[in-house]
Amino acid sequence: MKPLELTIQGLHSFREKQTVDFETLCKSGVFGIFGPTGSGKSSILDAMTLSLYGKVERAPSNTQGILNHAENQLAVSFTFSLGKHGVETIFKAERTFKRTKDNSLRQATARLIDLTNDSVVIADKAQDVTKEVEKLLGLSIDDFTRAVVLPQGKFSEFLSLKGTERRKMLQRLFHLEKYGDELNHKLKQRLTNENHKKELIEAEQTALGDASKEAVEKAKEQVDILDKQIELEKHALTKAEKEYDTAKKLKEQFEQLTEIKEERNKLEEQQGYYEQLKLTILSAKEANILYPYVKEVKESHHILKGIQAELESVKEEADTLKLRMDKCQQAYDAALTYQQKEEFSLKMKLENMKTLSRKVDHLNERIAENNQLSSEINELVQQEKSWRTTLETMKSKKTTYEKAQDALKQELSTTRPTSEEKQVLYKAKDAKQRLNYLKEQLNESLLELNEKVDQQKQADKEKTETEKKALDLTNELSESFKQLRFWYDQSRDKKKQTDTIIQQIEDLERSVKDKQQTEAIKALRNTLEEGQACPVCGSLHHTINTQKFDEIAVTTDVSTTHDIEVVKRDVNQIEKQLNEYCWSLDKAAQQSPVVPSQEVTDYDESGHENKTLPHVNDRAFNDQWSQWKKRWGSEQEAIEHVLHRWQENLNKFTSYHEKLSAHNQLLNQFNTQVLEAQEKVADKRSAYEEDMHAWETIYPQIVFTEVETEFQKLQEREEQAEVIRQRLDKSVSILEKLQEDIEGTSDKLQRVTIELSKKQSIQEEKKALIKEITNEIDTATGGKDVKDLIKRYEEDLHQIERATIIAKENVDEATKLHQKTVEKVTQLTHSIEEANNRFERANVNIERQLEESSFSKIEEVDEHLRENAAIHHMESQLSTYEHKQRDLQLQEKQIQEKIKDKRFSYDTFRILEEQCAELKQRLEDSRTAYGAAKHHLQELTDKMARFQSLESKRQDVSELVEQLTKLDKVFRGKEFVEFIAEEQLIQVSRLASERLKTLTRGRYAIEVDSTGGFIMRDDLNGGVRRPVTSLSGGETFLTSLALALSLSASIQLKGEHNLEFFFLDEGFGTLDPHLLETVVTALEQLHTTHLSVGVISHVPELKERLPRKLIVTSAEPGGSGSKVKIENL
Template identity: 25%
Template structure:
């Protein structure tokens, strides 16, 4: 991942919007972000991690993070981080923003995080979790490998074994090797399969092939019996079918005869129904309609009479109510006529109330005018006093400025002296370093002398001048000696081989006895037995010689390794010495050149210059105090002048308001006619308001009663008129309905004279409610059914002819057929049962063979799974793989750490997966990594972190080498800081992009491309690039 740009607004100390253009910083390779403690340097890294992951080390969600992250002078927080990553350099953007509630300062809205990918010249929204996938790191591991916050730099070294293994597991996806539980699950499943298979075999049991053959023979017998029974069944079923048809004919003939007898018994009822229908049809035709009209008119007459009685009653009540309303109206009208006089009194009372209020205001204004005139006089005195003081201060300021020295020149002289001291100090440091290196060189030479003294072979190889060529001669001598010893060992091994053969033959000769066969040739005769003596002594001497030479070779090889180490150290120390001699020459040249830069006539010492600076600072403070006092007085004069104008304007307004009030009082008094003003001058305004409200309420209530009674009288009069008209109309309708009823009665009497029925008989007939069409249909259906029965009987009688049906014979035949069917069915069941049994036995026999084969396979698999389970048990395989990764990481880190420490130190992994250091300055012995100095610890941590970052970049297929370090370095001494500077410069040469955050000013001088963070009290943190 390579950053492109970062925009911050309203985050922590960043009040205004600030943008960092990382393209110019990363182009330099090594860049820095510098500023005082608390200026907002670390907030830049925190903004990046929060935009990417929504997490910060400083605050979590329980700390009311959304409120505390936002600057207290800002109403909005905004972060925008753009970066590129991956093989194709895809560009992504992460944003985070939030707003403060304008109505509640403490209420900050939820921080909204969004992610985008740049495609086709546009930002396309993507899911937030995609950011972590493209970066390839979790939040915790991102802080350990790419952007490392304060206090986290040395974390990888300081982590415990378990935590370091867990970190490697996450970074390199070693969880894929955590296979114990998967294997255990597979084992469990395999065991379950074995148990299931055993259960299946037990269920199947043992199967006898001879029993299967017996059952096949039984099937053939059953098949033959079934065929015989089927032939007999066919003949009997044919006879039974003929008898069944004859039985049906006899049954049908009997049914028809029974139905015919039933119809004959109902003939009289049908005739009675026909007579009733004739009577009912006559009455319906001649009397139904006229009887219905008479009943309808009777109902209408009763209804009209009831309505007429009700309206008469309502009319009487309404007339009585109208009389009462008219009486009330006359009383209200008398009060209604007085409302104009009362309204005029209300208006005059309101004016009297205003007069009382205005006279009270006039009294208040007079008091305010007296106070205001007094304050205005005091204001004029203050202005005059300040002006006198201003004149005195201006004269003092002029005198002090003439005494002020030229600070620009003083600064230049002081800077020359400071640089001159720095150059002399640098020369002293180089000379000190030369002495240290020469001392180290003497120690290496002493190591060489000690080695030569302790080795007899090297006593003749001590030299007065410790040149690398002399040590190389010694190494060549020792190498030649090793080769000579190897040749000697080869000769001794040949001799040992010969002596071993002789020893074996000696054993055979001892076992030869007269008359017994030889163990080698089998001969019974042994004329010349080999005489071998002292073989074991020779073997022992040869072996001792070989061991002695091999031990000497081992000692020589150790000496060669030590000599190589000494040679490398001498070479390295000589190179360092040459470099420092060059630095010393350069330092002398810089001092001489610096002397030529002193161009001032004064010859003051550094102490005199410092005293002049102190005097200038004192004068500067006095001048600033006087200038601030003058500025303060000017503001005070301006303020009092504005007060003077404000007082005058207020007094003018009060005088004008007093005059206006008096004019209004006179005008209001002239408008009052009914009431006397003097009668109310001592009255309270609230009492007048109450009297006005009472009179207004009286007028309002009188008008409401007048209007309400007027409306009620009109409504009652309308109701009376409507009821009178309605009663007249209903009387006319009632007379007409009674005349029509009389006419219908006459018509009914005329028709009864021509009928054979009286009126009661007719009413009873009509009450029957007979369905004429239905009853006629029933009569016709009866006659038709009788005819159909007679027509059906004729063909059946002809078909039966003279045949006779005997039920007993028929039932006997059926029993025989049923018996045959049951026999056949039983045979078929036996056949199916036996057939199924044979098929099942054959299937089970096949299953047993398959299951036995599967069981063998599962047993073999169980043994393999057991081996794998032991391999993966207790995360053993993961720990093994993490150890391999850690060792590779250590090897990669050593390539840099060994160079950074100038071949003095290297990192190693212990058996417990902890770090230790091999110290080549102390015979290559190991020691705890915690014994390293501050600078060495930085080098070790940086080497490991860079190696870790390299591996991570390979995993996520990134071609970018970016590393950001937020480490103050304030606790390091000067030597350790120099180590840090040299280390960072080496990284720059490796084409790496490294960012450093620090408050140490010396680092700023070493890193040209940088950002300066300044915390302004008014504007918050501001970012100032070095190129602007």
């Protein structure tokens, strides 16, 4: 990321828009930002973060108090470029803020623009701009400020911090919290989840029940048994079904034979009926053959009678039509004579009326024109009246506006404030705002002082509480120390007792050995004979001490009453425990940070006296030794409790003393801060009082508390004057418009008057013509309507013509009907002759057919006549009857042949049927059991597979739980975070060493020692290592600069692009000329690493050495704000 341009307006001490050309400043690699204290140098950095992220880190609530007190709007923009793989993209982030009514700040606009080619707006909302900037840079505002700016007072802090404090600082810089509490939380959450998974798996395994291989094998055996049982039952069922089928067939045959005999008996009973049916069929067929002849006789006779009746009717109709024809001819002749007489006269009258009708139409047109003309004249009269009224109104309105305009001019001259009044009041307002700003700063300083005092009191209170708790723990440690010493003495006493027992056991062992030797001697003595040599020594004579043998025997008898080996093993084990406890108790006492003031003998622990044990050879030893061991078991627990409590108290004591040390350090810091805050309050109060005195001197005529009121009145007068001025401007345009309207209205009124006179003259001429035509029409019609007369004449003429036509049509119609009737009479006469011949032929044919048949009359034929369907039905019945007789005879013969001499018993058949049903039920039950067993086997197989799958998962989850448990133990506390911080510190020190070697020409390097602190390695002096406190001022600066740049580079690793600039916000006011030379030389060397460094300072010597610099000029009280300009050597 490379800065190109920054614009500032209304931020802190900046009022007018100021532009910083970073592209020019960064060309030399190192540039300075110079200006007096409070001029606004650090505000340039604030403008960067405000334009990019919408926040100023050092401002309360990130934006509170950043707006210039004399401005109502703030605007910042930052143009920068991002380069990656040789491709450069230019962006511009801009934001504006406005003051609200409650004097707070509201973000008005925000935009992020891509300026690479054409201007493209990437985001236009505040949150969206911030998100896009973070996305582009890959850095939050905290990361950006830490990577770009090393603020005032922090230049050498990192170098001088102690190891623990430096690691804490690294944790904050690199957000290492995720490796601490966040990682532990995730680990515990994962462990809980995996434990829950394991519990669920184990619960599911329990729910599966017995799914072992033995249960599956047992289920398989049950399935095989049922399968064999089914095969046996199927074989038995097949055999029984064969016997049952044979008996069933025989039963069916006997039943069929019985049914056939019964059916034949029924057919014999119906034999008479079917004989009669056969005769009926023969008669019906013969009647059907004769029916056409009978039908012909009946039809020919019926036709003959019909034609004869129709002929009589037609003859009567012909006579009637002849009379009608004659009457129609007479009527036609009369109508024709009347038409010839009246038609000519009516046509003449009709033609005259049509001529008059045309004149009436012409008259109506003239009347319509006259009416239209009257309407136009009335409209023009109304227009003339309206325009005349409008003209009078406009003239009156113009007069009113002219009077009002004169009044406004008079009011403006008295309301508008003078420029001198405005200048004095504006300066007074700016001066008061400056005083208010100083007052606010003073109040903020007082609040800060009160806050620091409260923090000081709270730190002192916490220190007192910690001291009290530490004192209580000291007393507890003293009490624990007494207990340690008491149990140490008890353990030493018990160790002496165990040593005594071990010695007694060794003595007993020697006694046993002596006894065994004596017994051997006695046995050898008994084998000796008087006068023979000893087989051991060869002596012929031995003196035997019998008393010694007896004493040894007594001792040996007593010792055999104890299990020496068991006691010896117990004593050795207890002695080992005692040695360990003595060592632990003595070590704890030696490490004690406190020594009690009283003697340890004051400690009272009743019930723990070490009683002396009897000799191992004593008969009471066993009982007392058992009690001694039992008491030692309880004393072990007491010692463990004392050691555990001692360690807890010791840890608490150490912790509280560390806290006490931290409280002391914090209290010292707060004391320093309180003094600094008090000095700051004094400076602010002095500045405020000086400005207040200047106010009272410059503006004695203005009351300080009423400046806003006077300024408000001034603004109200200006607003009123502006309103009056706008009204005057508006009145001028209104009067001009009124004058134009008056002139236009006068022209329109004149045109309307001329047009009205013209149309009134035309109307008089039209009225005279209408009167003349009206008199002519009234004379010709006698006052009647012309159209009514035309209509009456046309109707009369039409009626005469229509009457003649109707009469002619009636004659033609009557003549035509009469002619048709005559023709029909002739046709019917001929038809009667043909019908009579047909009837005679039909009678001859039927008589000849009756003679050849069994019938004598036509009526008998009709009686036996049947439909063909009925005959076919009767034949079908007869045929079915005959075929059924034949089929039954054949079936009876076939069944008799099958049965032969066989016998059938219903009891035997029922037994076979019951046996089959029972076998079927048994087979079905077996199949059901087989299906259930097979299903059970499948369930067990599935359960076993599921159990094995779950077991595999459980083992995996158990292994993961074990690993997570180990990780949970490993990551407890902050050791891992401190480890990461230390690794990060080593990485930073390596980067810093590379830079420092360049800055010191290979002399110095930075290393991290075992305590996490920095140590310097002097490579030009044989690699000698020395503390950082031994460095000179210039060397300290170079080392701090290398560390700061390394920290910045490490933080930038989070981002997408390298930040090609860095600001040192450090005064450098305490450097002597030699150190200043070192600083400038080091900064100039940085140019080789493609990094631009901006130094913010007010030191003139540093200003003279830097080739490019940005000069920041302080704001003038009540005047213009801070200004910037670039200077070159």
